[in-house]
Amino acid sequence: MPRQPAERLGHRLVVPLCVGAVANPVNSTMIAPALTSIARDLGVGVGVALGLVTAMYVASALGQPLAGRLSDVMGPRRVFLAGAVLVAAAGVLGALATSFGVLFAARVLVGLGTAAAYPSALTVIRDRDRARALGLPEPAGALRALSTTSLLTLTLGPVVGGLLVQWSGWRATFLVNVALGVLTLALSVGALPRDRPWSTVPWGRLDPLTVLDVRMIARNPPLARTYLRFVLTFTVIYAVLFGYPQWLEQVRGFPPAASGAVMLALSGVGAVLVLGAGRSRGVRGPLLVGAVGMLAGGAALLVVDATAALPLVVLVPVLFGLPQGLNSVTNQLTVYRQAPEEGLGTATGLSRTAQYVGAMLATGLLALAYGEQATDGGLAVVGAVCAAVAVGLLVLTATDRALRRG
CATH class of the missing domain: 1.20.1250.20 (MFS general substrate transporter like domains)
Known part of the structure; x- marks a missing residue:
């Protein structure tokens, strides 16, 4: 046929x-x-x-x-x-x-x-x-396709x-x-x-x-490290996704529609990178590039303030689009390869649980950094945490021998 x-x-x-x-x-x-x-x-x-x-x-x-x-x-x-x-x-x-x-x-x-x-x-x-x-x-x-629509x-x-x-x-x-x-x-x-x-x-x-198959995770250290990368990555992504628009509106005075337009840069860059990330059999390279983008984004948050030029303000979500696009789909592809044949559904569910653990950690971070209202100082705290997490991801990814095997 x-x-x-x-x-x-x-x-x-x-x-x-x-x-x-x-x-x-x-x-x-x-x-x-x-x-x-x-x-x-x-x-x-x-x-x-x-x-x-x-x-x-x-x-x-x-x-x-x-x-x-x-x-x-x-x-x-x-x-x-x-x-x-x-x-x-x-x-x-x-x-x-x-x-x-x-x-x-x-x-x-x-x-x-x-x-x-x-x-x-x-x-x-x-x-x-x-x-x-x-x-x-x-x-x-x-x-x-799944990752692009989700992003x-x-x-x-x-x-x-x-x-x-x-x-x-x-x-x-x-x-x-x-x-x-x-x-x-x-x-x-x-x-x-x-x-x-x-x-x-x-x-x-x-x-x-x-x-919650703890034994499956304990028997599969590479999969456990992938879950940890999920938690760290989405702690940063959700912190930026929820925290940066608050700063744009409360500090820079952007109307909601304008702050939403700025944040579209994050999803746009992420969606474009998703299309390329899933085509490569190697996973270590995209994960390292995403972590470098996260580090650059964290550094940008440390210098962005109420007087920053508009191009720098827009650059922040562009930089964080790298980890959102590269790390999300690459980590999910890694789960697909590392999960037991008869337990992919459970393993995938746990990866999404790791993502929401990151989301809850992000809301806690924003509560501590902002308090009642977003400020330049609070945004700098978020940036410092993002940069520290990026360094941790770089070390975790570079030293993971399972990733080197592709």
Whole structure:
């Protein structure tokens, strides 16, 4: 048979995987512009409203390895579709919420639902027999597609959230999840390969104690070091992603739309680099380049202040686009190669947990550095931490012999 139909079928599968994976990064940042309105309408303090951010981070951090384990045992299609249903249900619950408690529950549900997409998508990609049968792209190509959509939506989240709040109110940020969930289901039902029959599911492998498989990590030191690189990288990325716009608006006086436009440089550079990073079999080089970019970005934060020229202000997110683009996809490709054959879903879930550990460390760093409001001094503290982390990543990467083997 001609190859063209197989190629079309491959794209038909990769597209719903990417659409499903969008929900997690966009929800992690889209809520930020809505917090003030939510606090006012539901009669809670802004500090309490910030709990909505933490709720999703914690739920996602715990849900990612669980979803990965369920994908390994029950099959990725079931987990992927169940996650889409939860995302749509959470959107309805949040849009109709009349109390903070209900809204908090909706955010937890969003975290659990969106946590299902990425580990199950990687499990689908890892199935080599299905990949050959369906004419899928090479795994690195699918990883590039997943990483690119995640990077773009992560940075676009605040912009989209701000526009929705301005036009329709904060409830619209939850209705987005209804659209994402329904669209994911519509694209996936006929495209995702069917899992093994229920009667052949190895239920004995579904041990709750193996979700956070410490023994797997202990037996695989290279994988443990990759998780550490995830934590360090995303501590810096989230610190810049959340902290730099605050400084732009509170110190430099940028309107939200202008600060969002500046931050698009980060996602733009990251997306371009993702396309190249996944094409190379070597992983050590891209990781070192990303760490150097992070070091340069940290140094730039040390000198940027209220009087800095605009080109220097824009240069900061450009520099941090290097680690976001290179380190994110390269570390994920490394997990793909280092994970046990039968445990990719669990291993991928743990990598996403490591990412959200970094996000929570970043929020703590910003709380210590900024206090009540962003300042030049606080930004310098963030820059010093970023530079120190970059040095640590350089040493960790340069001395990792497993990476040298490619």
